[in-house]
Amino acid sequence: MAENDRDIAVLGAGMHPWGKWGRNFVEYGLVAARAALADAGVNHLDVGYIAGADTIRNGYPGFVAGATFAQALGWSGARISSSYAACASGAQAIANARAQILAGLTDVALVVGADTTPKGFFQPVGGERRDDPDWLRFHLLGATNPIYFALYARRRMALHGATLDDFAAVKVKNARHGLNNPYARYRKEVSAEEIAASAIVSDPLRLLDICATSDGGAALVLTSMDYARKHGIADPVRIKALSTVTPTFPKTVIDLPDFATDSAMAVPAPDLTFRSSMAHAAYEEAGLGPQDLSMAEVYDLSTALELDWYEDIGLCEAGGAEDLLRSGATALGGRVPVNPSGGLACFGEAIPAQAIAQICELTWQLRGQADGRQVEGARTGIAVNQGLFGHGSATIVTR
Incomplete structure (x- = not known):
């Protein structure tokens, strides 16, 4: 490169x-x-x-x-x-x-x-601060994190025909990937039947569809x-691009509260979604595209959200994530393995560490040091994250 x-x-x-x-x-x-x-x-x-x-x-x-x-x-x-x-x-x-x-x-x-x-699950921080957007999200909208994830899942089902079996397949894949990751919290294969039998947290998501909170x-x-x-390292792993973009959200038309995340009622939808704009900015900076990726580490807060990321980072067209998953392309041995580390499904959220951990995984993969989960011939990877209230990131790492 x-x-x-x-x-x-x-x-x-x-x-x-x-x-x-x-x-x-x-x-x-x-x-x-x-x-x-x-x-x-x-x-x-x-x-x-x-x-x-x-x-x-x-x-x-x-x-x-x-x-x-x-x-x-x-x-x-x-x-x-x-x-x-x-x-x-x-x-x-x-x-x-x-x-x-x-x-x-x-x-x-x-x-x-x-x-x-x-x-x-995480609760709002800062106590009874009623002007705080995180407090408002939980108390005024009732949008705890699992509900937020479930709304995205319902959206996929309505728009693209995603099924509970598709969501389960994401968890099965990531659990298998994480088996040989010594840093993962959960290192056990999970069956679709076990996922279906786990408690409903926020319909349609089961407990095993949602990531844990971790240290x-x-x-x-x-x-x-x-x-x-x-220092004698002629060909190191390198960070080639990093975008930390904010959403495209014109607030001049109508002054929506900061906890609102959908401006469709006020303005036409932007050409790129917030998450896809993160990846687009990184691809542009790196002079690369999704076709160049060997793998991806995406922010799988829930199984359904992983499917959204396939489209957001350009692995397939909108509505194509389920077919991509079913084809085996995103599993180890496939065209572009997603979350070879096991993802948050196997790690859980340790908020300030997780985007850094993604780059650790890409580094080990590009060095050929990811024993038991190695992506063969890995040369380029992307790591993507979304933080609430306008924090996005996409990092491209190459060898």
């Missing part, structure tokens, strides 16, 4: 296994950071920039994650930043580190995200291409 002046190298990737450990999130981030530094062969004293992805459920240290991880590693004088972008927080932290490297302000950056999560951590060591070459 030809190099351009926006490429940066991924020299190190590290993770703390996902689970429900009940310990301080800093511990998970520290394990992941040290693993990434060891993988890169870099001493933390040589890191010029530390980008932390924030966790807002873990007190003040979570709000200043960059400083928290810098202190845990040992103060070194590095520049720091802390980013919150809901489920795209990790991608925003990567974007900050990348910008510092491309600006020539540092040659080596460390990106870290980690989380400790409460039992059950975990992930980290990356990113460097300039010159630094990588000087």
Whole structure:
């Protein structure tokens, strides 16, 4: 793959296994950071920039994650930043580190995200803040996260004829992918019958259609291409493009509240959906397209949402996701495996870590180090995430 002046190298990737450990999130981030530094062969004293992805459920240290991880590693004088972008927080932290490297302000950056999560599904944060869009989403609209996922599922069924069997097939596939991932929380095959027998959480989605909330951590060591070459790595894995776009949503026609996500009543639909615009921006920056992908890591909050992502990142036309899934193209051994890591189906959500973990997986895949789940001949991958209230991300990684 030809190099351009926006490429940066991924020299190190590290993770703390996902689970429900009940310990301080800093511990998970520290394990992941040290693993990434060891993988890169870099001493933390040589890191010029530390980008932390924030966790807002873990007190003040979570709000200043960059400083928290810098202190845990040992103060070194590095520049720091802390980013919150809901489920795209990790991608925003990567974007900050990348910008510092491309600006020539540092040659080596460390990106870290980690989380400790409460039992059950996520609730609004911030207490009784009735002007807070997250509070309004839950209390005024009644749109808890599982309901939000279920509305998307119902939309697929109505528009494209998706069935419960299709949703189950996504979970079966991802569970099989995650079997050999040592960092995954759930490492067990699941049958369609088990999915159908699991409790209905928000119709039509069953418990096994929806990802869990998890503890975990992930980290990356990113460097300039010159630094990588000087350290004897002639052909590193590289981040070729990263988009962190916002929706196309003209608010001048009608002033809808910030918790509203559908402007169809006010203005014509944009040419690209929010999620497809993320991927489009990254493809344009990289000079690549969906036809160049070897694999994809997508944000499967639910089985139905994974099907939407197939279309959003251009693997098929609108309405074609079910046929693509049924063909086996998105399974290991298929044309473009999706979530070879096992995805959130096997990991669950550790919000600030998950976008970073996706890049860890793509890095190991492109190096040929994904034992038991390796995508043969992998050369290019995309990772996509969507955070609520206008946070989107798509990252293209190549070898």
